[in-house]
Amino acid sequence: MARMMDLSSYTDASPGGAAVILAVGQACSEVERRVSATLASDLPPVNTLCKHLEQYHGKMVRPVLVILSGLATASTNGNEKGPVPDAAVSLAAVCEMVHLATLVHDDVLDEADIRRKTQTVNRLAGNEAAVILGDYVLSAAFALCSTLGDAAIAETIGRTGMTLCAGELVQLHHRQNLSLDERTYYELVKRKTASLISVSAALGCRVAGGDAAQQARLGAFGEKLGIAFQIQDDLLDIAGDQRVVGKSLGKDMEKGKLTLPVIHHLAAASPAVRGRTLALLSEPTQRGGAGGQGGRADLMEQLETTGSIDHARRVADTLANEAKLELAWLPESPARQMLSLMADSVVSRAF
Amino acid sequence: MARMMDLSSYTDASPGGAAVILAVGQACSEVERRVSATLASDLPPVNTLCKHLEQYHGKMVRPVLVILSGLATASTNGNEKGPVPDAAVSLAAVCEMVHLATLVHDDVLDEADIRRKTQTVNRLAGNEAAVILGDYVLSAAFALCSTLGDAAIAETIGRTGMTLCAGELVQLHHRQNLSLDERTYYELVKRKTASLISVSAALGCRVAGGDAAQQARLGAFGEKLGIAFQIQDDLLDIAGDQRVVGKSLGKDMEKGKLTLPVIHHLAAASPAVRGRTLALLSEPTQRGGAGGQGGRADLMEQLETTGSIDHARRVADTLANEAKLELAWLPESPARQMLSLMADSVVSRAF
Numbered sequence: 001m002a003r004m005m006d007l008s009s010y011t012d013a014s015p016g017g018a019a020v021i022l023a024v025g026q027a028c029s030e031v032e033r034r035v036s037a038t039l040a041s042d043l044p045p046v047n048t049l050c051k052h053l054e055q056y057h058g059k060m061v062r063p064v065l066v067i068l069s070g071l072a073t074a075s076t077n078g079n080e081k082g083p084v085p086d087a088a089v090s091l092a093a094v095c096e097m098v099h100l101a102t103l104v105h106d107d108v109l110d111e112a113d114i115r116r117k118t119q120t121v122n123r124l125a126g127n128e129a130a131v132i133l134g135d136y137v138l139s140a141a142f143a144l145c146s147t148l149g150d151a152a153i154a155e156t157i158g159r160t161g162m163t164l165c166a167g168e169l170v171q172l173h174h175r176q177n178l179s180l181d182e183r184t185y186y187e188l189v190k191r192k193t194a195s196l197i198s199v200s201a202a203l204g205c206r207v208a209g210g211d212a213a214q215q216a217r218l219g220a221f222g223e224k225l226g227i228a229f230q231i232q233d234d235l236l237d238i239a240g241d242q243r244v245v246g247k248s249l250g251k252d253m254e255k256g257k258l259t260l261p262v263i264h265h266l267a268a269a270s271p272a273v274r275g276r277t278l279a280l281l282s283e284p285t286q287r288g289g290a291g292g293q294g295g296r297a298d299l300m301e302q303l304e305t306t307g308s309i310d311h312a313r314r315v316a317d318t319l320a321n322e323a324k325l326e327l328a329w330l331p332e333s334p335a336r337q338m339l340s341l342m343a344d345s346v347v348s349r350a351f
Numbered sequence: 352m353a354r355m356m357d358l359s360s361y362t363d364a365s366p367g368g369a370a371v372i373l374a375v376g377q378a379c380s381e382v383e384r385r386v387s388a389t390l391a392s393d394l395p396p397v398n399t400l401c402k403h404l405e406q407y408h409g410k411m412v413r414p415v416l417v418i419l420s421g422l423a424t425a426s427t428n429g430n431e432k433g434p435v436p437d438a439a440v441s442l443a444a445v446c447e448m449v450h451l452a453t454l455v456h457d458d459v460l461d462e463a464d465i466r467r468k469t470q471t472v473n474r475l476a477g478n479e480a481a482v483i484l485g486d487y488v489l490s491a492a493f494a495l496c497s498t499l500g501d502a503a504i505a506e507t508i509g510r511t512g513m514t515l516c517a518g519e520l521v522q523l524h525h526r527q528n529l530s531l532d533e534r535t536y537y538e539l540v541k542r543k544t545a546s547l548i549s550v551s552a553a554l555g556c557r558v559a560g561g562d563a564a565q566q567a568r569l570g571a572f573g574e575k576l577g578i579a580f581q582i583q584d585d586l587l588d589i590a591g592d593q594r595v596v597g598k599s600l601g602k603d604m605e606k607g608k609l610t611l612p613v614i615h616h617l618a619a620a621s622p623a624v625r626g627r628t629l630a631l632l633s634e635p636t637q638r639g640g641a642g643g644q645g646g647r648a649d650l651m652e653q654l655e656t657t658g659s660i661d662h663a664r665r666v667a668d669t670l671a672n673e674a675k676l677e678l679a680w681l682p683e684s685p686a687r688q689m690l691s692l693m694a695d696s697v698v699s700r701a702f
Contacts, residue, residue, distance in 0.1 A: 043521055132516050138490070143509025146509055151497050154493070154505055166397045169400065170396050172480055
């Protein structure tokens with residue numbers, strides 16, 4: 001597994017804690033195998049592309065959430081150490097596949113060349129193959145989901161696919177909208193990013209036997225964590241190191257997607273400062289615009305003048321803390337601690 | 352409803368026949384309403400695009416197959432006149448939505464401007480919006496499918512999505528492969544076109560209570576009809592009238608997709624004739640290549656020298672007749688007659 005969510009700061013060396021760490025790690029490997037097995041085809045041109053996708057597994061945020069949420073739910077009945085049930089592994093694979101499909105299509109839309117330090121599918125095999133492969137992966141997610149024997153889960157996954165696409169369409173609609181306000185931004189991010197993360201936590205609880213109220217609480221945890229995750233992504237697109245992040249950066253700016261620091265900055269800056277920033281944002285990447293390396297540094301300087309990077313960091317931290325409060329009802333357990341740690345990790349990550 | 356499958360040559364004026372015609376027509380209107388209701392969003396940028404898709408409903412081949420297959424199955428129990436059950440309407444809407452999603456994405460891949468005599472989504476709103484909208488529609492199909500209360504249907508729809516994408520990927524792999532043989536062509540068409548048509552007939556039978564053997568027979572009917580349908584599409588791409596067909600033509604040639612007449616021709620032609628055809632195929636559309644209006648006429652002439660248009664017509668006719676034989680087990684009923692008529696109509700259509 002490539003670079004799973006960093007849970008290494010989890011220091012509970014008790015037998016219970018070690019068992020849960022082991023269970024999560026094993027389940028994640030099993031998720032990767034299940035994704036590969038579900039995508040496998042007897043047709044070589046299909047299989048080659050699916051094999052390439054195996055390098056796309058990254059932080060495994062959604063699968064880890066499904067698994068930990070399930071273990072935390074099980075802990076309410078005194079059963080917290082795993083093994084992770086097979087249904088949770090399949091559900092985690094479904095959530096990961098929906099995410100993979102969106103990555104493949106996002107890279108087409110963003111004309112991105114690099115993903116997880118490897119070539120994107122569009123770069124490797126062209127836009128056409130990437131569009132079709134994304135559909136293939138999305139269909140595979142739904143096919144696997146239907147084997148879980150719970151129609152409500154399948155319907156939720158289908159509806160979540162709609163929600164995240166709706167979020168992306170609204171984002172596209174607001175492209176180059178330099179007066180986008182923070183409220184609209186949060187609504188958009190809730191849909192395009194937080195919806196699947198929230199559903200991963202809620203459904204992980206459901207397959208572990210959690211009731212509707214418990215699912216809703218873990219869903220709220222996932223939603224807050226998801227918004228914080230996107231804000232950190234926004235920050236990395238501006239201030240991250242491409243070699244560390246492992247994907248094309250500056251794409252938000254290049255594609256006219258306003259990110260939280262920029263939205264805050266444009267609302268807070270003096271007319272003169274605002275003017276300079278707008279010039280930077282409208283300049284093509286090749287001519288020193290904010291999409292390129294030099295342009296990103298210039299943009300950073302502008303953003304610092306209004307404290308907009310700090311503002312975005314603060315919002316992300318607050319959301320991570322609020323997310324942790326959603327866990328308060330759960331009994332103390334290694335899984336709960338690790339969920340809490342995920343919330344911290346989401347906003348402190350450098351990739 | 353735009354231009355549904357032409358069943359007007361159905362001349363059974365008996366009360367039973369008239370009732371079935373009425374039931375199919377009403378069910379198709381209901382299918383369109385269900386598709387619209389499933390896609391509807393409270394977000395204006397999403398809704399505008401979904402509204403545009405309402406113009407995409409065409410021959411309604413898949414919904415009509417679901418409905419007629421269900422009615423024909425019901426006739427085995429002496430109940431053939433409808434009304435069409437609600438589950439069949441939802442299933443028909445699911446099959447139509449999967450089809451709509453592939454149309455939206457195909458138009459991106461083909462850079463097509465016209466579909467059903469209206470602008471394509473990519474033309475209207477750009478490739479990015481079209482890619483996301485296709486994902487939205489596909490997700491909506493799966494969400495609706497999950498409400499049917501039959502996990503086997505949901506899994507089949509998911510797997511069919513995979514199959515048709517796999518077919519498209521193999522087609523892409525063989526692009527510009529001028530030695531593609533007929534056998535590979537049929538395998539490819541079975542996947543990319545016939546799979547969803549076959550499944551529409553088989554699952555229409557299933558929701559009407561048909562057993563596995565009956566589903567398989569109607570599935571076989573749909574598969575043969577589906578291959579014949581694609582061959583007729585191939586013929587229209589070369590020999591059709593764009594004003595009548597209502598979509599961009601010459602796209603197969605332009606995109607290097609070999610169609611049955613061309614495959615037959617390249618295998619049958621003398622080296623000299625073959626050379627001329629290859630030159631025509633490799634020439635860009637703008638410079639008189641086979642993708643353009645003049646080029647299409649030149650290609651037609653070439654294909655006539657080897658009787659390749661006739662060959663493709665003959666294969667399509669044979670498949671349509673074989674499809675009809677798959678209906679032999681069904682008791683005589685208006686629905687069975689209309690299925691039979693669909694097989695004829697698929698190969699005689701001019702759009």
